[in-house]
Amino acid sequence: MNDTVFSMTGRLTRRDYALTIAALCGGSSLAAFAALSVLLPLIYFMATLFFRETTMPFWILFVMGISLILSCAAILLPLTAIPATVRRLHDIGRGGWLAFPLVLMSLVALGLPMFSLFMLIGILEGMNRTSDMIFFDNPEQLGIALGSFVLGYFFLCFFTLLILSVYAAWIFFKKGSPAANRYGEAPVEEPLPSVYAAYFSTKGLIDRARFIFRTLIVIAAAGIILPILGQSVLYPIAAIGKSIGIAPIGMDFFVILIGGMIYPLAALPLVVRRLKSLGRSSYESLLVFAALLPNFLCTIQTARFLGSLDMIEEDEMGAAIIEEFMTIGTTGDTFFIALWMLCTVLSLIGLAHLLRNDDRDISDGALL
Structure with a gap:
């Protein structure tokens, strides 16, 4: 395995590519988990210190914060996987430009903030104690707007996921060249201990x-x-x-x-x-x-x-x-x-x- 996760030079075997992607997913998950742990007390103290009515500002800031954290994680994770994917493509004799579907995945994730905005509107309408709605004239308008966006975004995510599934299967299962190619010598896999010895002992x-x-x-x-x-x-x-x-x-x-x-x-x-x-x-x-x-x-x-x-x-x-x-x-x-x-x-x-x-x-x- 290459010494650095983010190197674009050299080649990467199927096993080491899978382990690298798993580590990147774990890093994204841990970073989001840590950010959420810091977010809650920060938002609470901001709402209680700077607003007389704390409930609505808290939920607005909290939903916006969660949206920002999850959107950043969803957008950045595919981008951080590009270097490892480029090296994996090198191993099967392909150019690194074929990693472009990961950029497509990041672009699709840009729709998450809009989805969070609709969720925030739904929360605020639910917290409204009066008979008048805040953002829409009636609940039917809210339902139509939210339903239309969710349905459209669902189909976009579905087709993107379908394309990426085929792409990922090709990347993971295509065997690399056993001989040297124009991207370097065949990578040598480091021997690994048993799963228990490596992760649970x-x-x-x-x-x-x-x-x-x-x-x-x-x-x-x-x-x-x-x-x-x-x-x-x-x-x-x-x-x-x-x-x-x-x-x-x-x-x-x-x-x-x-x-x-x-x-x-x-x-x-x-x-x-x-x-x-x-x-x-x-x-x-x-x-x-x-x-x-x-x-x-x-x-x-x-x-x-x-x-x-x-x-x-x-x-x-x-x-x-x-x-x-x-x-x-x-x-x-x-x-x-x-x-x-x-x-x-x-x-x-x-x-x-x-x-x-x-x-x-x-x-x-x-x-x-």
């Missing part, structure tokens, strides 16, 4: 480069596997427990939501091994994952509320949702946001420790 040492690369791969995989596991395996069990009265209220919603809220925890073995490599205590991993605590608490509260909706009258459901989720500024909210900010700072400190340069030589024989 706490034994042995690991240098910074391997730690970063493997952690991003684990996060990318966990971000897909854990939510699917919760929905396909744990949810039926929780639903059965709810039906016979042994599961707590909201347990079925909890198992659906929790996987997407704490999936970075899958990197715990690598974090422990990295701390040992730096000569630090494995208990410092608590700092690294401190930012997951507010997510866990928020998931519990959200799942409990969603589970209690069955006991609320239908005509009172809208008011209950607004009161629970959309009204902010209470003492409890302030305490929770302060806890969120504290945990985020602790995690940033823990990450800074992990990403330090290796302060001692780690021989290749000790690496896993």
Whole structure:
């Protein structure tokens, strides 16, 4: 594998290309996760400090912030994959200009801010306590505008995804030339340990480069596997427990939501091994994952509320949702946001420790 992920020179094998794309996906996911962790307390304090009525400014800024973060992630991820794709194209004897479909994918992602704008309008209309609508004359106009955009954007994404699926299959499965070509010598794959030894064992040492690369791969995989596991395996069990009265209220919603809220925890073995490599205590991993605590608490509260909706009258459901989720500024909210900010700072400190340069030589024989 080339020494740098963003080099456009040389060639890249199918295996190393797949690992590089996985690491880039994990990096994008982790960056978005970290940005959202910083966004919530920042938006809360801006809304409470600069606005007399905090609820509507908070949700406007929050939705705009989420839209910006997710749009940047969706736009930048295909662009960051271009260098690795160019090297993979070199391996099959093709020119790097054939990586242009990734630019197309980034252009399609530009529609996400518009989608978020319609969602924001829907939220603001839902929060409006008067009979008059804010942006539209009647709910039918809102429904037509939102439905038309969603339908058009869905078909655009569908056809783009279809094209990219064929393109990705060609890139991933086309075998590279075993001999040298005009782009360089045939790449040599570095031998890899077993999956358990590489990603889930706490034994042995690991240098910074391997730690970063493997952690991003684990996060990318966990971000897909854990939510699917919760929905396909744990949810039926929780639903059965709810039906016979042994599961707590909201347990079925909890198992659906929790996987997407704490999936970075899958990197715990690598974090422990990295701390040992730096000569630090494995208990410092608590700092690294401190930012997951507010997510866990928020998931519990959200799942409990969603589970209690069955006991609320239908005509009172809208008011209950607004009161629970959309009204902010209470003492409890302030305490929770302060806890969120504290945990985020602790995690940033823990990450800074992990990403330090290796302060001692780690021989290749000790690496896993």
